[in-house]
Amino acid sequence: MSRYDIVIFDLDGTLIDSDDALVRPFLALGMAEGDITFGHPIEEFCAAVGIDVDEYVSLYDTDVVQPYPGAAGLIDGLDRWGICSNKHPLSGTAELTRLGWNPEVALFSDAFGGAAKRLEPVLDIVGVDAQRALFVGDTPHDAECAVAAGCDFAWAAWNPRTAATAPMGTVLTDPRQVLDLL
Numbered sequence: 001m002s003r004y005d006i007v008i009f010d011l012d013g014t015l016i017d018s019d020d021a022l023v024r025p026f027l028a029l030g031m032a033e034g035d036i037t038f039g040h041p042i043e044e045f046c047a048a049v050g051i052d053v054d055e056y057v058s059l060y061d062t063d064v065v066q067p068y069p070g071a072a073g074l075i076d077g078l079d080r081w082g083i084c085s086n087k088h089p090l091s092g093t094a095e096l097t098r099l100g101w102n103p104e105v106a107l108f109s110d111a112f113g114g115a116a117k118r119l120e121p122v123l124d125i126v127g128v129d130a131q132r133a134l135f136v137g138d139t140p141h142d143a144e145c146a147v148a149a150g151c152d153f154a155w156a157a158w159n160p161r162t163a164a165t166a167p168m169g170t171v172l173t174d175p176r177q178v179l180d181l182l
C-alpha cells in the first residue's frame with residue numbers, strides 16, 4: 001500500500017516554470033523587480049502594491065509557461081493528483097487546459113475568497129485524510145499550508161529560487177522524485 005492516496009501541488013514555481021511570466025505584467029505596470037515576490041494570493045498582492053488585478057490578469061501570458069523538466073512525466077505517473085494555488089483562476093485554468101492536464105481538483109484564488117489558499121477544502125473535495133496526502137510547493141507559504149492542514153510537505157527545489165533558500169525537510173531536486181515518496 002502506498003503511503004499517500006493523493007498528491008496535491010502548488011502550480012506556479014512548482015509544476016510550471018512561471019516566475020518570469022508572473023513578473024512581466026508587474027514590470028509592465030511599473031513595479032520594480034526587487035519589489036516582486038512569489039506565492040501570494042494574486043488579488044491580495046495586487047491590492048497591496050496598488051495594481052488592478054484584472055489589468056494584471058489581462059497582461060499575464062497564458063501561452064508561454066512550460067512545465068519543469070520531469071513534471072509532465074510525474075503527472076502521468078500519478079493515479080490521483082490535484083492543484084491548490086493562489087493563482088488567478090483565469091490564468092491557471094487556461095494553463096491547465098493548454099498543457100492538457102486534468103487534475104482531480106484544481107482550486108485557485110477564487111475558491112478562497114481572494115485570501116490565502118488552504119488545503120482543507122481540497123482534501124474535503126477529494127475525500128482524503130490529511131495524513132494520506134502529500135503537498136508539494138515552492139514557497140514557505142506552501143509549507144505553512146501543509147502544516148496547518150496536517151499534510152506531509154515536499155519542497156519543489158528543482159526551482160532554483162527555492163533551492164537558493166536552502167529549505168529544510170523533504171527537499172526534492174527533480175519532480176520525478178515525488179514518485180519515490182509514494
Ligand SMILES: [Mg+2]
Nearest residue numbers: 010012013138
Ligand atoms: Mg508557487
